[in-house]
Amino acid sequence: MKDFIHLALDTATARGASYADIRIIQEEHEDIQIKNGRIGSLDQATTFGFGVRVIADGAWGFACSSKVERSEIEKISALAVDIAHASASLKIEDIQLTRENIYTDFWTTPYVIDPFRVPLEEKINLLMIIDKILRKDKRIKVAESGMSFKREHQWLGTSEGSLIEQILLRSGAGYSAHAVGKGDTQVRSFPSSFRGQYASMGYELINNLKLVENAERTRKEAIGLLSAKPCPSGKMDLILGGDQLALQIHESVGHPTELDRVFGAEESFAGSSFATPEKYKNLRYGSKIVNLVADGTVPGGLATVGYDDDAVRSQRWHIVKDGMFTGYQTNREYALKVGENKSRSCCRADGFTRIPMIRINNLSLMPGTWKLDDLIKDTKHGILMETNKSWSIDQMRLNFQFGCEIGWEIKNGKKIRMVKNPTYQGITPEFWGSCDAICDNQHWTLWGVANCGKGQPGQRAEMSHGTSPTRFRGVNVGIK
Amino acid sequence: MLNPEAAQQIVKKIMLYSQADQTEVIIQNYSKSLTRYANNVITQNVHENEIMEVTIRVIKDGKTARMTTTQVDDDSLKKVLRQAMVLLKNQKKDPKILSLASKQKYQPLDTYVERTAKFSPLKRAQAIRNAVVECTQNNLKGSGIFSNSNTVLAIANSKKLFNYHRATEANFTLTAIGPDSNGWAGETNKDVDRIDTREIAKRAIEKALKSKDPVSLPAGQYTVILEPAAAVEFLLFMAFQGFGALLYQEGRSFLSGKLGKKLMGYNISIVDDVYHPQNLGMPFDFEGLPRQKVSLIENGVAKRVVYDRLTAKKAKKQSTGHALPQPNTHGPLPTNLILMPGDSSLKEMIASTKKGVLVTEFHYTNIIDPMKMTLTGMTRNGTFLIENGTISRGIKNMRFTESVLKALSNVELLSKDLKLCNSFFGGGFVTPSLKINNFNFSSGTKF
CATH class of the missing domain: 3.30.2290.10 (PmbA/TldD superfamily)
Known part of the structure; x- marks a missing residue:
């Protein structure tokens, strides 16, 4: 690979690139889906290719190919430079990058059991056991369960001299039970919706999820939702379960603090951000108990890597500290725009066909001191909502509205009934400002988000959000 | 290549x-x-x-x-x-x-x-x-x-x-x-x-200039005019949540048990037709079968869903050429929908509106209730107040929470011009502009 890397970098610099990097990536995927007792799909994929990114004449160019051959590497490297020259025809200033250390290193995701070596039969059998439990009641019309594994072997070389080899491994599994009746359909998922829980781990993740143990409860809750009352409407207290809070963090803190969005680079698609530079270190983002920490080193985090695609080492920092807005998620290009001389290592690409860009890192709400039972006892009237069903947020990341799979109405300190189709809506800083209680680290889980979309052409990224159940006061729920 | x-x-x-x-x-x-x-x-x-x-x-x-x-x-x-x-x-x-x-x-x-x-x-x-x-x-x-x-x-x-x-x-x-x-x-x-x-x-540019100095509008029901780039979101969610035979057979489609029933206004007809001159698409599906034109909604009445070979076999019908790569858990999918035109124009819609909201695009639309086809989403990139038949000024963006079935039952006018538009979450469909009465905006935002 070193020969290919040097060939690309030499070609690009000889053609006038002031900076170049190449990522050669080999990916293995395995995906198993079981639906109603049948194998819904069984896929394996192996992809191999490279992408060359350059700065020439002060502007970016990128090209990629799935032909990993010397002649193609030369051609694509030259093409990336030509594209950069075209970009330079419409620039105001030259691209500048932060100065970073140069690394030669190898890094791999720590894991115990290689999921690609676990017999397929074992995986299918486990999913079939779950499927049988989910479909024990005829009102469950659809049971879906699945597992997914990915190994990404990447070689990154930069014209500045970094040469980094990484092997990134992630595993995931989960299931859903869809109940149908009375003109309605309701779903319950475990451990979370959108295909379950994901982590940068090996098959030990699957063994620890207690998938079988939770299948019966999942089925019963799905059926219970068919006859549950709709979520009441009005202003009341809201306790968000950890998996829903993960998405709340993702949408209302993660995306608005991506610095490329802040500077308008994402305006044409996913939008921009209210968290603009004049608010940096001035804005009260949440109440004093809100501490949100980005961490590219946290064990199991889907964004946990040794180095990002800018060849910058992973790190940990506050985005919100004691409620104040104190940090952005940056790469080498954008960090300089807010006066920071080092990147926060948030630059990642979706495989070899995509250009690296700022992506949300692992971003977690630090645990508080409450026990969930005590939090419920302390709530006079509210709803406990769990597991995301729908999400929507404006392009500045202010007005959001989420729907959850299940809600529990709380009155005078007790969960009195299950409610269906629970929704809530808020404005980001006001919502986080209403946070008054966070459960402790016994309740804290790192939830994987494996389907974050951004960019044109579209890129998917994966990251994790650590959360424990958390209460917000006086929230609009039951939106009509 | x-x-x-x-x-x-x-x-x-x-x-x-x-x-x-x-x-x-x-x-x-x-x-x-x-x-x-x-x-x-x-x-x-x-x-x-x-x-x-x-x-x-x-x-x-x-x-x-x-x-x-x-x-x-x-x-x-x-x-x-x-x-x-x-x-x-x-x-x-x-x-x-x-x-x-x-x-x-x-x-x-x-x-x-x-x-x-x-x-x-x-x-x-x-x-x-x-x-x-x-x-x-x-x-x-x-x-x-x-x-x-x-x-x-x-x-x-x-x-x-x-x-x-x-x-x-x-x-x-x-x-x-x-x-x-x-x-x-x-x-x-x-x-x-x-x-x-x-x-x-x-x-x-004209939209950006016209919508400057926006004012807030209170949440509530309004007459709304959706340009095609906004209306296309309705088609995307109907495609994914109801027009395919598998969801229909599982009882999870908004059409389940309702074929032959009137679900929308008389002026609403929806077909899937890759051969429509404005559509981009491929002439066969992922099983290799030719794509057929399928009339899904005719004058507001639910008529059909689309099939792949497996769902067609179960229903004792023929595939309509709408298979995704096999096998899969979602079933067939219409990818070339057309909401059929009316005889109006955007200009006429605005002129005929005493008070209403003109929407250029929706942002981040998502589904709340698949059986009622209740969606929520934000307006974006040009939202205007219409007063006495003219665009009077820009308004701050608003969130809608509304059933597509209800909205398409309240369509007063459709434009005769159609446009191919890409939806936010992907997929391109052909649609006219729509004038809809009693459209529910549930909240607003700060810009």
């Missing part, structure tokens, strides 16, 4: 090496280029060069598995086929797996335009520069994309089926951004020369 002969060569090798009873091959080969700009400068400029993806499905003894590779040399293909056979060994027999389709006849679609395939980064940059100059002259910032692609899709199987389709697509968008307002316009076409970037810039 692969021509039909080169695609056939890859297929022949795979068939030669395969030890399965039946083998299916899907070859995707594409070059895609995209220039992205923001703040009046080019920020990203990328090219994917003749990327190859070959997906092989093997069937043996009532078992099936799928492998994908980007490498098509002999050794890679042999390795993939060996691995596919290993995957089969670990399964139990599934009597529901269908034999592959036999050779099919389909009407080819002329969706390839050479000049789109060859459109250069310099030409994209020049068009963007022209748009940006217009923005700058109006004290606005331009943001958007100019993309062009050239894609080949070949589907073949061991029962002699071989289908080949190539297509080009170009897409130009501009969001013009002022201090407190945005305006969007964009076009998608197979022929890059039919995209009038200057006219797009003019429309986007």
Whole structure:
């Protein structure tokens, strides 16, 4: 690979690139889906290719190919430079990058059991056991369960001299039970919706999820939702379960603090951000108990890597500290725009066909001191909502509205009934400002988000959000 | 890029090496280029060069598995086929797996335009520069994309089926951004020369200028006029949540048990038709069957859903040519929907409205209740108050929470002009502008 890397970098610099990097990536995927007792799909994929990114004449160019051959590497490297020259025809200033250390290193995701070596039969059998439990009641019309594994072997070389080899491994599994009746359909998922829980781990993740143990409860809750009352409407207290809070963090803190969005680079698609530079270190983002920490080193985090695609080492920092807005998620290009001389290592690409860009890192709400039972006892009237069903947020990341799979109405300190189709809506800083209680680290889980979309052409990224159940006061729920 | 002969060569090798009873091959080969700009400068400029993806499905003894590779040399293909056979060994027999389709006849679609395939980064940059100059002259910032692609899709199987389709697509968008307002316009076409970037810039800039100094409107029910780029979101969610036969058979579609019933207004008809001149799409599905025109909603009455071979067998019908790659858990999907036109125009809709809201686009629309087709989403990039038949001023963006079935029961007017638009989460559909009464906005935002 070193020969290919040097060939690309030499070609690009000889053609006038002031900076170049190449990522050669080999990916293995395995995906198993079981639906109603049948194998819904069984896929394996192996992809191999490279992408060359350059700065020439002060502007970016990128090209990629799935032909990993010397002649193609030369051609694509030259093409990336030509594209950069075209970009330079419409620039105001030259691209500048932060100065970073140069690394030669190898890094791999720590894991115990290689999921690609676990017999397929074992995986299918486990999913079939779950499927049988989910479909024990005829009102469950659809049971879906699945597992997914990915190994990404990447070689990154930069014209500045970094040469980094990484092997990134992630595993995931989960299931859903869809109940149908009375003109309605309701779903319950475990451990979370959108295909379950994901982590940068090996098959030990699957063994620890207690998938079988939770299948019966999942089925019963799905059926219970068919006859549950709709979520009441009005202003009341809201306790968000950890998996829903993960998405709340993702949408209302993660995306608005991506610095490329802040500077308008994402305006044409996913939008921009209210968290603009004049608010940096001035804005009260949440109440004093809100501490949100980005961490590219946290064990199991889907964004946990040794180095990002800018060849910058992973790190940990506050985005919100004691409620104040104190940090952005940056790469080498954008960090300089807010006066920071080092990147926060948030630059990642979706495989070899995509250009690296700022992506949300692992971003977690630090645990508080409450026990969930005590939090419920302390709530006079509210709803406990769990597991995301729908999400929507404006392009500045202010007005959001989420729907959850299940809600529990709380009155005078007790969960009195299950409610269906629970929704809530808020404005980001006001919502986080209403946070008054966070459960402790016994309740804290790192939830994987494996389907974050951004960019044109579209890129998917994966990251994790650590959360424990958390209460917000006086929230609009039951939106009509 | 692969021509039909080169695609056939890859297929022949795979068939030669395969030890399965039946083998299916899907070859995707594409070059895609995209220039992205923001703040009046080019920020990203990328090219994917003749990327190859070959997906092989093997069937043996009532078992099936799928492998994908980007490498098509002999050794890679042999390795993939060996691995596919290993995957089969670990399964139990599934009597529901269908034999592959036999050779099919389909009407080819002329969706390839050479000049789109060859459109250069310099030409994209020049068009963007022209748009940006217009923005700058109006004290606005331009943001958007100019993309062009050239894609080949070949589907073949061991029962002699071989289908080949190539297509080009170009897409130009501009969001013009002022201090407190945005305006969007964009076009998608197979022929890059039919995209009038200057006219797009003019429309986007006009919207940004007209919507400045926006005021807040209280939540409530309003007469709303949705431009096609907003209305397209309705089609996306109906496609995914109800028009496919599998969801229908599972009782999870908003159409389940309601075929033959009137669910929308008399003026609403929806068809899926890849041969409509404004549609971009392929003439066959991922089982290789020809796509058929399917009338889904006729004058407000739910008539049909779309089928692949498996759901058709269960319903004792014929496939309509709407299969996704097999097997899959979602079932068939209509990808070329058209909301049929009316006889009005956007101008007439505005003129006939005493008080209402004009929406350019929706942002981040998502589903709340699939059986009622209740959606929520935010307005974006040009939201206006209409008073006494004219656009009076811009308004701050608002969130709608509304049932599509209710909204399409309250459509007063549809434009006769149709437009192909891309929805936020992907998929392009053809739709007119709509004037809808009693449309529910549930909250507002700060800009």
